[in-house]
Amino acid sequence: MSTKPNTPKGMRDFLPHEVIRRNHIMSVMKTQFERYGFLPIETPAMERRELLLGKYGDEGDRLVFKVLNSGEKVKKADLEALKNGELSRFGNSLSDKAMRYDLTVPFARFVVQHQNELSFPFKRYQMQSVWRADRPQHGRFQEFTQCDADAIGSDSLLLELEYILMVDAIFGDLQLSGCTLRINHRKVLEAIAHRAGAGTETTRFFTILDKLDKVGWEEVKRLLLDAEYDIDIIDSIQRALADKSTADQLDALKQLLGSSDSDDDSLQDLGFLFSNLGHLSSTTVVFDWTLARGLDYYTGSIFEISAPEQVSVGSIGAGGRYDDLTGVFGMKDMSGIGISFGLDRIELVLSELDLFPPALHTSIDVMVVNFSTELITVLFPYISELRKQGKRVFVYPSAAKLKKQLGLANQLQIPHALIMGESEWKAQSCTLKDLRTGEQSTIPLYGLMQYSWD
C-alpha cells in the first residue's frame, strides 16, 4: 500500500488526551444517571434491518448503514430492482442487518424482547456509538456517541422533574454553565395547531415549527401561511406571551386556548414542573411554545438543551415523553420518557470554552528513567509497590539518553520523573523530579512508598 492509510470519511480516531476527555464526560454522566436510579444496558451495534427501517422517516432510512450479507447469501441480490433503479430495494436484498441509528428504537426492541426479565418502571441508561451515512460537517460525524437515559412504564410527572434536575447536575459537574433547557408539551402544541386551523393532521404543523432554529421566525410564519394555517392566531399567541414570567405565560395560554381544549392538563403539568424546580445551579429552564421536536413518537413533554450562546453547535441534548414507543413491536401502554445527550457535541463545547480540567491530558503519574536493565530490574519491586498503591507508572523500556527519556515524559505531560542512577542506587535513594516545576527531591528508597506527591 503506497498511500498513507486513514480512517473512513466522517469517522475518527481518538488520541489519548481525547479519549481521556470523552471518558471524563461519560463518567460524569454515568455518575449522575446512576444517582438518578438509571441502570446500564447495552445493545448490539447491529440490528435486524427490518427493525430499523421505517422508524426514522424516509430521510432517516437513507442514512441507515446496511451490512452486506456474507458468503452465498449475496446470490439473493435483487437484480431486477437494480435494473429498475430501486436502489434501496436492491440494497435490502443484500442485507439482513443494519447499524444502529440511535439508541431509542433498539431500547424499545430491548424492552419488548426482555419484558419478562425486566421490572417496571424500568430506568435504563446507555452510552454507545450510533452510525449515520450523513454528509460529514462541523460537529456532525458518521459515527458518534449518544448517552441516553430512558424511564419506561410510568407516566408520572416526577420523572420529568428528575430529568431536569439531572440535566442541571450533569452540566454542573462538567463546569458548563449557561446552558438553556427549553421545554414544551406536545398537547399544548396540538391545541395551538387546532386553534390555527389544523385538523387532526398536526404533524405538518410540527414539522414547519421544527425548522425555526434553521430558518428563523419570519420564514416559519411564511411557511405556516402557505400551509393555510391561521397566522393571526399564531401572532396573537406570540404577542400575548412576550415579556412574561413563565407562570404568566402559562396563564395567558390557558386564557387563549380556552378550557375546552384537551391541553388543560398539559398546561397544569408544565406549571407543576416550573413551580417545583427549585434552585438550579447551571441551567436555565424556559417554557418555549415554539419547540416542536420533529420525531413522531413524542406525545407529552418535550425538551431540548442548547449550549451557551457563544458556541454554535446547536442542540447538545434533547428528549421527551412518548406514550407508545413499544407499540410498534406489539407491547402497548408503556408510557416512557427519554433524554439523549450528544457526547461529541458536548466535547466540542467544553473544548471551545476550555472547560476541561487541566489534569485530563494524561493518565500517567510518573515516568521511571531507565539507566540500565540491571538497575531497572533491582528497582522493579519498588515500581510494583508504587503500582499497587495506585500510581500509574511508565517505565522507559530501554536505557536511552536521559534527555530523550525526559523529553518523552514532557511530550506526554507526565508530571513526575523517578530517577535512579548508579550513585543513587549505591546511596539507596532516588530522585523524584516534578516536571512541571523542575523541583527535585532526594528520597531514601525505603521512604518512597510513604512519600506524598500529587
Next chain:
Amino acid sequence: MSTKPNTPKGMRDFLPHEVIRRNHIMSVMKTQFERYGFLPIETPAMERRELLLGKYGDEGDRLVFKVLNSGEKVKKADLEALKNGELSRFGNSLSDKAMRYDLTVPFARFVVQHQNELSFPFKRYQMQSVWRADRPQHGRFQEFTQCDADAIGSDSLLLELEYILMVDAIFGDLQLSGCTLRINHRKVLEAIAHRAGAGTETTRFFTILDKLDKVGWEEVKRLLLDAEYDIDIIDSIQRALADKSTADQLDALKQLLGSSDSDDDSLQDLGFLFSNLGHLSSTTVVFDWTLARGLDYYTGSIFEISAPEQVSVGSIGAGGRYDDLTGVFGMKDMSGIGISFGLDRIELVLSELDLFPPALHTSIDVMVVNFSTELITVLFPYISELRKQGKRVFVYPSAAKLKKQLGLANQLQIPHALIMGESEWKAQSCTLKDLRTGEQSTIPLYGLMQYSWD
C-alpha cells in the same frame, strides 16, 4: 410486526447486571493498563475495506463484515463477478467499508496515520467491540469485546516482563487464580522447525503445531510426519524437556539446538524473563515450546493465557512481539508487543466460577417509596442532597401500593428503602429499611445526611 423482535444471530443484549459485571472487568483492566503506563485510544468501528482484507488470511477475510455502500454507489455492483460466482469480488464492488475484525490492524493503521502526533515508545490500550461473521457457539459471538494493550517503538525485554506482571495483577484484582500463562519464542520455534527439516518455510510448521489444543499431540505428530518433518527430532525434544524445571528446559534446548542456531538470544531472553518474574500471586507462567500462535506477524516472544482447568473456554488472552506490524503500511522498524484479553470469555469464566463480588447486581443504593406526589415533592431537597453526597437513589415515580414498590426494590436487589408517609412527615422523620436484613431505623430528617449506612 407480528413476531417478537430480537437481536441478530450471534449478537447480544446486555441486561443491567451483565453490564455492571462487564464494566467491573473493564474497570480492573483499565486500572492496571494505566498503572503500567498505557494510554487509551479509540478507533472507528469501520475501516476502509482494503485496509482490513488480506490481513487475516483467507479464513479471516471471509469473516469480515462488509458495509454496503449508500445510495447511488450500489450501481457499481460488479454483476460479472456475481455471474462468475466470484462472490467476494461482487461484495467488494458494493462495499468501501468493513467492520473492525480485531484491534491490532486498526492500531497499526492508527500509528502510521498519527505518527507525527505520537511520541515513541507509545503504549496504548483499547477496549472496543470487534465483529466476525463466525458461526456462533458457546463463548463465541459475532460481536465481542477485546481489551488490548500494545507497546510500539521499543524491542526492550522489560516490556515482556511488565506484561507478565500486568497479567498477574489483572487476574489478581479479578480474584481469578489458577490461570496459566504459557510463553514461547518464535525464534526458538523456528530453530526447532529448521532442525526438523523445514527450510525457510516455517509457517506450515507453526500452523500444524497451532492445532495442538484442538487435535492433541498424537494427531499433531501425524500431521508433522505427513508434512515430512523429522518426527524423531521432535520426539527427542519432547522427551528431553519432560519433567524439568524451566531453567533446565532452556538449558536442555540450548544443548539440543546447538549454538550455531540464531535462537541463542531468544533462549537467553526467555531465561531473563523467568529469572526476573519474582513472586506472582495468581498466575502460573510456564515455558511451552509447543505454543505457536497462528498469526503471521509475531516474530519474538509469544504467549497465551488459559483459564483454570475446570472451565473449558480455551484462551482468555494472548499476545506476542512483532517486529514489523506497521511495515505493511510503509512504516518500517517499529518493534512492538501486544496483548489482547477477551472480555466475553473472562466474563464467562468469572460467572462459571462465581467470582463476581455480590454487590455487582445493581448500581442503586436506595429506593425512595412514594406515598404521594405532595410528600415526594417536599422530600425532594433531601433526595437531592443524598444524591449530591453520592448516593444512587431510585424514586418510585408514582404512589403505587407499598408492596408493589418494595417488590420492585427487591427485584432490582436495591439494598435500602427510604420510607416517609404522612405520620413520619409530621414527626419530621423517615424510616430507612435494610431490605437484605429487614432491619428498620427511624431517623430524624435533619439527621438523614449524617446517617451512616452501607
